Amino acid sequence: MRLIAHAITPAPRPRVAVRGLRGRPLEWLESAGLGIWSTRWDTAEPLAREDVLDHHRVIEGICAATPCLPVRFGTAFADAAAARATLDRRSDALRDALARVSGRSEIAVTLLWREPSGDSAPRPPVDDAAGPGRRFLEERQARWSASDARRRRAAELVERLVATLAVEPALVRHEICSSERVAVSLAVLSPTDQAPDQIASLRRFLAGLSDVTGVVNGPWPPYTFAGIDESGGVSAGSATRLPGWPPA
Template sequence: MSLVWLYAVRHGGADRPPAGPGVDGERPRLVVEGPLVAVVGTVREEEFDEAALARAMEDLDRIERLARAHHAVIVEAAAEEPTAPLRLATVYRDDEAVARMLRERAAEFAQVLERVRDRQEWGVKVYVDAKPEAPAEEPASSGKPGTAYLLRRRADRDRGAQARERARAVADRIDETLAGVAAAAHRMRPQDARLSGRAQEMVLNATYLVDAEAEEGFRAALAAVEADGATVELTGPWPPFSFATLGES
């Protein structure tokens, strides 16, 4: 028995499926319904039914392999036509179920595909030194040890708050600059320094939907950010994962 794994939906016109391989080692294929084309793969039911996928979610190595294969197929699919990526582990019983979904949600897909036409997603992470500066001098005290300790604690707390405020201001300013060049922006929670592997603090973790013709201006805006003392990590261009979700306006 088999199931149908859904990778993405795109406009018709490019009649060649991605070369793959897909998440189950299969070669992706197409399900055509009117002007829409679903990029799908036939996968084994015993490995990709609801129970099997629930078990897979507990295996980080397998999830990573599935995610990489899923992403690779979408990237290839998006190289030829406007493409709406589907979430990992979107599975249907058969091709007819996929075709029925395309018919029922045709208007939504048309809106999404028009939004991302001739646009690409870029990921931007920005890092700054956000540690509190050392005090120029110790805070004055009455000479009592307890009072001096409390004053130092208060001064340290104030410097930490000021450093965090400066970091937030940098993030807001950079995001505003890049969003002004992009067609749309999506800002996420910055990653913990233990995950980023950097000594600097991540102050911005965002994605931007950029018109193909605006790429040069977007890169120029990034160069200005780096010249201003921040460290920028740029990834992309990618299919518009963050901006092709059904239900967005």
């Protein structure tokens, strides 16, 4: 049996009205003024895609009761000693991360280009006398120019989004042009009681954009801001991934 981790919260143990994965008992392990919430799991039992949503349900229930750092789905500890060892070893960083997310929720914004990049790229003039090599170079240069223009536009949209939110840059994570369709992926850490107003402001701003379609999600637990290492998410230290997850 192993422990599938869900979230890290401050001690003492808060009152949490939620069951663990697939309705199983939710366990609390405490050390160094912190606690890990987990579900006991037989390693021979595979995780399913439906368990991702159930993991989210558990985290939402925990975060509704106390500041929490969500743990990446599928992270497992061999036993209680391994879980407590992680709390002991990383207690300072975990407390700093908890202070960062306390009283806040995450809002996610995705901006999608309305037109594929190929449709917006200017076509170079066709020179009938030009050979195929020259035509290839001219078309490639046109594509690069269009790509650069899109990146500049995406960066401008990020600046305007941050201005609309009126938040510190440290409370924003973003990525631009991560795929042909996506202009901006942005997450903001918002005071939970202000999240509805910020979502309304975002939707008003997005309604005035002609070249992108905006999608706003949340508020939800601070997944993007739970990281205490460069890999993103809460590092589990001595934790492992359960066999069979992620699926091939």
